[in-house]
Amino acid sequence: MSNEILNYDKVAEASLAKAKRDGAETMWDRKAAQKTQCGFGEAGVCCRICAMGPCRVSPVPGKGAERGICGANADTIVARNFARMIAGGASAHSDHARDIVHAMHATKAEGPFKIRDEAKLRRISAEWGIEGADTKETYALAHELAEMALGEFGKPFGTQRFLKRAPQARQDVWEREDIAPRAIDMEVTTLMHSTHMGCASDYESIFRRGMRTGMADGWGGSMIGTEFSDILYGTPTAKASSSNLGVIDKDQVNILIHGHDPNLAEMIVLAAENPEFIEMAKAKGAKGINIVGMCCTGNEMTMRHGIKIAGNFYQQEMCIITGAIEAVVVDVQCIFPALPALAKKYHTRFISTSEKAKIAGDMFIKFSEATGLDNANEIIKIAVENFPNRDASKVEIPDIKQDTLVGYSVEAIIDHLDKVVNTNTSDAMGTVKPLTDVIYAGVIRGAAGVVGCNNPKVEHDYAHVTVLKELIKRDVICVVTGCAAQAAAKAGLLTLEAKEMCGRGLKEVCERVNIPPVLHMGSCVDISRILHLVNLCADVKGIDPALLPVVGIAPEWMSEKAVAIANYVVGSGINTYLGIIPQVLGSPNFTKLMTEDCQEFLGAHFVFEKDPLVMVDKIMVDLEDKRTALGI
Ligand code: XCC
Ligand code: SF4
Numbered sequence: 001m002s003n004e005i006l007n008y009d010k011v012a013e014a015s016l017a018k019a020k021r022d023g024a025e026t027m028w029d030r031k032a033a034q035k036t037q038c039g040f041g042e043a044g045v046c047c048r049i050c051a052m053g054p055c056r057v058s059p060v061p062g063k064g065a066e067r068g069i070c071g072a073n074a075d076t077i078v079a080r081n082f083a084r085m086i087a088g089g090a091s092a093h094s095d096h097a098r099d100i101v102h103a104m105h106a107t108k109a110e111g112p113f114k115i116r117d118e119a120k121l122r123r124i125s126a127e128w129g130i131e132g133a134d135t136k137e138t139y140a141l142a143h144e145l146a147e148m149a150l151g152e153f154g155k156p157f158g159t160q161r162f163l164k165r166a167p168q169a170r171q172d173v174w175e176r177e178d179i180a181p182r183a184i185d186m187e188v189t190t191l192m193h194s195t196h197m198g199c200a201s202d203y204e205s206i207f208r209r210g211m212r213t214g215m216a217d218g219w220g221g222s223m224i225g226t227e228f229s230d231i232l233y234g235t236p237t238a239k240a241s242s243s244n245l246g247v248i249d250k251d252q253v254n255i256l257i258h259g260h261d262p263n264l265a266e267m268i269v270l271a272a273e274n275p276e277f278i279e280m281a282k283a284k285g286a287k288g289i290n291i292v293g294m295c296c297t298g299n300e301m302t303m304r305h306g307i308k309i310a311g312n313f314y315q316q317e318m319c320i321i322t323g324a325i326e327a328v329v330v331d332v333q334c335i336f337p338a339l340p341a342l343a344k345k346y347h348t349r350f351i352s353t354s355e356k357a358k359i360a361g362d363m364f365i366k367f368s369e370a371t372g373l374d375n376a377n378e379i380i381k382i383a384v385e386n387f388p389n390r391d392a393s394k395v396e397i398p399d400i401k402q403d404t405l406v407g408y409s410v411e412a413i414i415d416h417l418d419k420v421v422n423t424n425t426s427d428a429m430g431t432v433k434p435l436t437d438v439i440y441a442g443v444i445r446g447a448a449g450v451v452g453c454n455n456p457k458v459e460h461d462y463a464h465v466t467v468l469k470e471l472i473k474r475d476v477i478c479v480v481t482g483c484a485a486q487a488a489a490k491a492g493l494l495t496l497e498a499k500e501m502c503g504r505g506l507k508e509v510c511e512r513v514n515i516p517p518v519l520h521m522g523s524c525v526d527i528s529r530i531l532h533l534v535n536l537c538a539d540v541k542g543i544d545p546a547l548l549p550v551v552g553i554a555p556e557w558m559s560e561k562a563v564a565i566a567n568y569v570v571g572s573g574i575n576t577y578l579g580i581i582p583q584v585l586g587s588p589n590f591t592k593l594m595t596e597d598c599q600e601f602l603g604a605h606f607v608f609e610k611d612p613l614v615m616v617d618k619i620m621v622d623l624e625d626k627r628t629a630l631g632i
Contacts, residue, residue, distance in 0.1 A: 011318070012315075012460065014398055016321075022394065024317075024345045026317050026342075030338070040059065042585075043583065044081050045058070045059050045587070047072060049196070050070070052068075058074070059585070070198065075590055076200075078584050085560045086191065086210045087191045090221060093222045093225060093561055094153065094221025095221075095356070096260055097221040100261070103369050107143075111373075112270060112373040113232065115138055124145065127161075128145065142231070152183065152220055154185050156183070162219045163181075166219075166538075167543065170546070170573055173602065174571075178208070179211050179571055180212070190213075194206060203590050207594070212571075213564070214566075214571060217565070218527070218531055218564075219568065226526050232266075233304055237407050237411075239406060240403065241308055241309060241404050241489075242401050248290070248310060249290045250395055250397055253384050255326060256320075256325050257298070257330075258328060258335060259296070259333060260334070261297070261332055264297075264329070264367050266301075267372045268291065269291055269301060269305055269307065270373065271380045272291050281384045289383075289384065291307055292309070292310040294309070294311055295316070296525070297523075298311075299481065299486070303409070303523075312487055313453050314456070317336065320343055321342075321346075322395065323395040327349045327351055330350075331352075331353050332354050332356055334559065335357065335359060340359060346394060349362060349363060349382055349383065351363045351364070351382065352364050365379060402489060404492075404495060408515070413435070414432060419513070431536070431540065432540060433540050439632075442632065444475050444506050445623055446626070447478070448553055449534075449569075450467060450484045450518075451482050451527055451553070451565065452482055452483065452557035453558040453559055453562060455556045464483075465487055465488070466616075467615060472498070472506055473503055474503055475504070476623065481523060494518055496515075498517050499511060501517070527565055534550055534574065537550075544603065545572060545574065548630075551575050553576070553579075553619070555577075555579035566606065570602060571602060573603045577606075578606060578608050578609070579610060580610075582594075595608065
């Protein structure tokens with residue numbers, strides 16, 4: 001369990017020492033048991049998509065088998081494996097979005113699922129061309145819009161409706177290159193078909209089809225997920241929260257919500273406010289009920305309710321190891337199957353709730369739109385009743401927490417910008433123009449979206465925090481989502497005081513607009529907020545977003561969803577820097593296509609760079625080149 005990767009994080013050190021004392025297994029023990037990871041898999045050249053295989057071809061040309069039994073070479077095998085990761089990621093985000101849309105279809109005025117941002121409901125309805133968007137009865141309109149959204153998943157003709165948010169120049173690229181995504185399910189299905197045994201072998205064609213499926217995620221599933229969640233649960237506004245394991249309170253019933261879909265988490269938060277449960281908790285000897293969040297569920301709930309963030313992806317086991325969690329409640333994605341067994345080492349109950357992600361080992365309570373609040377009530381009751389089972393001798397909560405600001409939706413950012421628009425000028429309110437202006441003026445050199453997971457291949461949070469600190473020092477404003485956002489929160493970068501770590505220009509902007517230099521924009525589906533923001537900025541100048549000094553960065557990514565994201569970000573014209581090298585190096589052709597050649601037809605490319613400091617150097621050259629090309 002001793003691992004130099006963890007040296008960066010003192011919380012982790014203490015937590016893993018405790019795990020050892022408690023005889024609890026963690027990801028580090030399992031990583032050690034994996035010994036050296038498979039070199040063929042790492043290079044992407046292992047194929048097992050038909051039963052003649054598995055076939056593995058040589059990752060080094062000229063050495064060993066060059067083709068699988070069917071004749072597929074490294075280019076084909078790498079491209080297919082990569083494409084199937086995109087399909088997996090796009091389906092995860094999009095199926096999450098579908099559940100949100102179903103919840104919207106089930107809304108009624110008396111709740112618990114109801115419309116909380118009616119203005120946004122009407123805005124999106126108008127954007128999608130619904131007649132009477134401003135006059136129709138709220139719930140009739142919500143149901144109509146929800147049905148229309150369900151069509152985005154399976155409609156037989158046409159492309160995604162949100163694509164129209166991009167400037168015409170970018171839409172033209174999509175049209176020309178045939179990567180404007182059609183129905184979401186169609187893109188995923190077609191890609192699975194294309195990569196079936198004996199189908200596409202042309203690696204460039206597979207790359208392009210993969211790109212279109214990624215685009216169906218970003219401009220389809222993820223954007224629907226974000227916008228419809230806002231309509232249902234409210235558009236986030238800037239607010240204070242707190243982060244790291246220290247937010248777990250030893251005197252309260254602690255419930256950890258973990259996963260992605262806000263439907264479940266919203267009901268839990270609503271149920272926990274019930275005074276009956278608080279009384280019940282007090283009767284059991286607790287001071288109250290403390291809901292803490294993790295991963296993207298944590299982001300969704302902190303953005304809308306200020307719920308405290310217990311940690312990011314790699315801390316999911318550490319939360320349980322504190323010995324102070326009464327229940328872990330999960331829905332879908334990024335949940336270690338190891339958690340129920342770990343929970344059993346303590347008094348913690350592990351409750352899975354989604355039939356799509358039934359996790360074996362403890363309890364399953366099926367969550368549905370019809371019974372959502374009842375399910376949440378049952379879960380809270382289980383947690384409260386479990387409080388007396390806590391073993392005080394096993395409780396050890398690291399005394400580390402960090403205040404943080406969260407909730408910067410596009411609307412919240414515009415709101416902040418509006419406050420500095422000089423009313424004497426002709427500048428319009430309600431736009432991102434002031435942001436574009438400071439970028440063009442060179443006060444800030446550019447913008448970066450830093451997103452993604454943790455990965456035990458690198459020091460946890462180190463790459464996230466290093467990249468962010470170095471960028472703000474160089475006057476690059478940053479927006480964050482997902483587990484990167486939580487890394488930033490824990491490092492104190494999401495505070496007004498963080499302006500002291502910035503270059504002069506960015507510091508001035510932070511002071512004037514009263515924002516942190518790193519803005520928390522939400523969960524991973526909320527990368528669609530970043531897309532929207534960048535496209536609004538490009539729109540101000542009437543240019544293709546590919547020309548803006550803007551980059552996407554995933555320093556520590558691990559999931560298929562991250563692969564889908566990287567694709568749609570590149571497809572949207574934004575160079576994307578990956579700190580973990582994707583499993584493609586076994587095909588030099590495919591690697592070159594990703595890192596160089598696609599620049600020509602997409603106006604953006606991928607950059608692989610493991611060293612965060614070198615990455616920042618490359619990013620600065622990239623941003624300055626863009627500035628020079630724009631003549632700014
Ligand atoms: Fe999961 Fe979304 Fe990655 Fe974190 S950042 S580990 S995907 S929770 Ni999305
Ligand atoms: Fe082997 Fe071809 Fe089957 Fe892949 S598809 S497992 S390369 S025979």
